[in-house]
Amino acid sequence: TTVLILNGPNLNLLGRREPTVYGRETLDDIAMACRAHGDRLRLRVDFRQSNHEGELVDWIQQTHADVRGIILNAAAYTHTSIAIPDALRAVGLPTIEVHLSNIHARESYRHHSFIAPVARGSIIGLGSQGYLLALDALARMIADEQS
């Protein structure tokens, strides 16, 4: 059983990018923590990042049968993309939205999410811990679906 973790534009710069907002951890640090947590939950973690909206859409469309859920930090595309939530609706996999920062405490253009209505839930403002909480939630959903 695999969980796909997708990260949008500029998240490859984590650690260097606005550390007061996003912290000092790099995306590789977060990927490692997610894989380790996945091991504990018996979930394989496929962790990816792209700066390109269409590539994120391709990855959502191409999910193979072993992928049972998606964790998505769409970064700035959260606030602009219709294609990404359309792709999520098309594949119908349980999806959890994650943001490192509290988007509601920031600029008003970050307050609206096009991802939120298609997500089972959103975990916002808890830093990289949000990814691990999302894995816990997905593990529970996947187990409930199997029973």
Ligand code: DQA
């Ligand atoms: C972000 C919040 C977005 O508003 C921003 O564009 C990002 C990162 C977060 O994880 O806090 O790139 O998704």
